[in-house]
Amino acid sequence: MKQISALFLILVLVAEFDAGFCQEKTSVIQSTTMYLPGADTHGSFEQYTTATLKERKRRSTEVLSIAFTVNSSPDQIDKLLQKHKTLQLSENKKEKEAKILRTKITLHPAVPLQKFVALVHKIGEHTQTYDIDFSRNEIFVYILAQDDPKRGWLSGKFEVFDVESKKGALDFNGDTLIQPIYDELDFRGDIIIATRDQKQGILSTTNKTIIPLRYDALEILKMKDASEVVKVREGERWGIVSMHDEPLLPIIYDQLDYLNIDNLFLFSTEGKQGWRTLQKELTTRRYDSVDPFFTTGSVLFFTSNDGYLDIRDKDDKVSLVPMGTIIVERSGDHFIVKKDKAEGVMDLNQKIVLPTIYENVFATHSNRYWFVMKNKKYGLADLKTSDNTPLIYDEKVESFGSEERGIFCFKLRVNKANELKCGAIDTNGKIVVPFKYDAIASHDGNFIVVNDKQKYGAFNLELGVTINLEYDYLESASDVVAQVYKRNGKYGYLYEDGRKMTEALFDEHQAFSTSAMNISVLKNGNEVCLTAEGQMSDGACEE
Numbered sequence: 318m319k320q321i322s323a324l325f326l327i328l329v330l331v332a333e334f335d336a337g338f339c340q341e342k343t344s345v346i347q348s349t350t351m352y353l354p355g356a357d358t359h360g361s362f363e364q365y366t367t368a369t370l371k372e373r374k375r376r377s378t379e380v381l382s383i384a385f386t387v388n389s390s391p392d393q394i395d396k397l398l399q400k401h402k403t404l405q406l407s408e409n410k411k412e413k414e415a416k417i418l419r420t421k422i423t424l425h426p427a428v429p430l431q432k433f434v435a436l437v438h439k440i441g442e443h444t445q446t447y448d449i450d451f452s453r454n455e456i457f458v459y460i461l462a463q464d465d466p467k468r469g470w471l472s473g474k475f476e477v478f479d480v481e482s483k484k485g486a487l488d489f490n491g492d493t494l495i496q497p498i499y500d501e502l503d504f505r506g507d508i509i510i511a512t513r514d515q516k517q518g519i520l521s522t523t524n525k526t527i528i529p530l531r532y533d534a535l536e537i538l539k540m541k542d543a544s545e546v547v548k549v550r551e552g553e554r555w556g557i558v559s560m561h562d563e564p565l566l567p568i569i570y571d572q573l574d575y576l577n578i579d580n581l582f583l584f585s586t587e588g589k590q591g592w593r594t595l596q597k598e599l600t601t602r603r604y605d606s607v608d609p610f611f612t613t614g615s616v617l618f619f620t621s622n623d624g625y626l627d628i629r630d631k632d633d634k635v636s637l638v639p640m641g642t643i644i645v646e647r648s649g650d651h652f653i654v655k656k657d658k659a660e661g662v663m664d665l666n667q668k669i670v671l672p673t674i675y676e677n678v679f680a681t682h683s684n685r686y687w688f689v690m691k692n693k694k695y696g697l698a699d700l701k702t703s704d705n706t707p708l709i710y711d712e713k714v715e716s717f718g719s720e721e722r723g724i725f726c727f728k729l730r731v732n733k734a735n736e737l738k739c740g741a742i743d744t745n746g747k748i749v750v751p752f753k754y755d756a757i758a759s760h761d762g763n764f765i766v767v768n769d770k771q772k773y774g775a776f777n778l779e780l781g782v783t784i785n786l787e788y789d790y791l792e793s794a795s796d797v798v799a800q801v802y803k804r805n806g807k808y809g810y811l812y813e814d815g816r817k818m819t820e821a822l823f824d825e826h827q828a829f830s831t832s833a834m835n836i837s838v839l840k841n842g843n844e845v846c847l848t849a850e851g852q853m854s855d856g857a858c859e860e
Contacts, residue, residue: 330403336734343794355636356570365397367372368841375756381741394438395767409596411549418715420691421620422701432631447624451677462776463702474779477502478497479497479498481497482498482500483497483498484497484499484500484501484502484522485497485498485499485502486502486822491775494524495520495524495799496598498513499511499513499825500513500514500515500660501514504552504762505537506685507521507522507720508520508521508522508527508537509521509522510535511530512530512531512535514530514534515533516531516533516590517532517533517534518530518531518532518535519535521548521558521704527560527561527562528547528558528560528561528562529562532549532550533550533552534546534549534550534552535549535550538575539555540580540713541578541579542582544662545560546558546560546565546595547559547562548557548573548575549568549570550693550754551568553571554569554570554571555568555570555571555572555573556568556569556570557573557582557595562610565595566595569586570584570585570586571585571586571587572584572585572586572590574586576592576829578611578615578616579594579616579631580595580632581594581609581616582592582594582595582596583600583607583609587603587762588605589603589604589605589828590603590605590606590607591603591604591607592607592609592618592631599631599632599633600633601633601634602622602633604619604620604621604622605621605622605623606620607619607620607621608620608647610665610805612665612666615630615631616631617629617631617637617665618630618631619647619652619714626643626644626645626646626647627644628644628652628667637667638654638663638667639663639667639669641653642654642656642658642663642669642673642692643655643656644663645660648680648684649680649684650664650665650684651664651665651670651680651684651700652664653678653679653680654669654673654722655673656673657673659673659675660673660675660676660677660678660774661674661675661678662678662700670685670700671689671698674691675689675690676690676691676692676693677689677690677693678690678698679713680736681697681716681723681725682716682718682723683716683718683721683723684700684718684720685699685700685701685715685721685722686698686699686700686723686725686744687700687711688716688725689705690708690713691708694706694708694709694710694711695708695709695710695711695712695713695727696707696709696710697710697725697742697744699744699745706742706745706746707746709729710727710728710729711727711728711730712727712728712737713725713726713727713728714727714728714739714757715725716762717761717765717842718761718762719761719762722743722744722762723743723744723762724741724742724743724749724750724762724765724778725741725742725743725744726740726741726750726757727740727741727742727752728740728752729752731752731753738752738753738754738755739752739754739755739756739757739767740752740753740754740757741757741765749776750767750776750777753769754767754768754769755768755769755770756768758793759793760793760794760795761795762778762791763778763779763813764776764777764800764813765777765778765793766791766792766793768786768791769786770791772786772787772788772791773786773787773788773789773790773791774788774791775793775800775804775815777813777814777815780813780814782813782814782815783815784815787804788802788803788804789802789803789804789805789806790802790803791803791811794828796832797828797829797830798818798829798830798831798834798849798850799810799811799812799818799829800812800813801815801826801829802821803821803826804821805821805823806824807822807824808821808822808823808824808826808838809821809822810826810829811846812853818849818851819847819853822840823838823839823840824838824839824840824841824842825838825839826838829847829849834848834849835848835858836858837858840853843855844856844857846858846859
């Protein structure tokens, strides 16, 4: 007989006790299960048992965990189970718990022992080996589980097995219900999406064909009334059929996306887009592009046709853009709009939230703050307070930070040579980086790298630290323990408060992030391991 690899299961037994007594009553096993991979002896698992007891006490139901090992033969399994029919746990518990734990518990498997053993051997026949991979160990746990709504054995579902890369399924008794002829079997409640030879269909859990395997792809969609339909693909075209394979939308669409509101579908065909229900097309024309967005309780559509941008409701009867206003572009939850050759900002509810008085308006990283330009000078506008910084800057650069907080970079002409130099202001217009640098960069607005005359430095605005312009290169990256710098052709690491983690010693550099606290780098051609504390050891870091 082939050897079954050591596989640990935890049976959770339930006994109900009458008030004031420890008289045993057997009941159906409830399914609290867990794995113990890598062990090869059974144990009492007292810590787990105690925690479970405390959790279940209020229901007058006590739970006891028993571990056993599935070894090499049915006889050994039977002997091991018989050995554990009666348990005596240690008494190093609180007295109340100890009385309960010392009570005799009779084993009542959810699946009769002979069927359990038969199933083990049936699996062995199908897989042609008893060396079952740990990823497949779940099959044994599910034998005893009742609470898994998707694949629990006691709810009448079945378990998938593999034969030569083909999938089939076993029923509750371990008999073959679905022959191993499928490439994939994907459980979806009471149905299974089956794949064979790159075609998909739907089976029932009694192995009846619901939708034949004739589609190149399919997806089950739940409609607003909780009914289900199936989006199907033949070649490059999509359509909709019912759960009985009756056509609902012809298979003619290049794109067909369910919007999950008002039972609407966004479609694309012959390079044009529109929207519809299952019953009829709602668009009065086809658009070059359609971008749905949601307001309170409804969906609207941002459309483009021959360069003209518009907002339409689902009935597509009239434009929702205020009369005389033209949409320039969309940015997040707002639209840059133009009226009488001046620009402003409109929100999703078609309300003008920044007056159309500027020559140009530009989005920043935030929906709240906007770059504005008037008389060829730039500043910052706040939609929440309607406050503006002075429009005194000669160019806008970029912005960094969060929705409510940010750093905004501009260029300003300085000195007698009238040179353009970079600097930055905060949301109040306060200068936080002086206007004296050639370039400026940041990831989140806290650690800002600047360079001037090919030397790099930095500002840590959160800590109030300035790092002098002394490096040949300095990085600004996210989620890092230390930033990379370069000096004299070698790389080193620098904490964001300006302290050096290392000197410039390395031939190369790589990310030193919170997810990689030890990194392997080359030093003089030899690999070394560098820790987040700046300690080095010869050789690559251990995995």
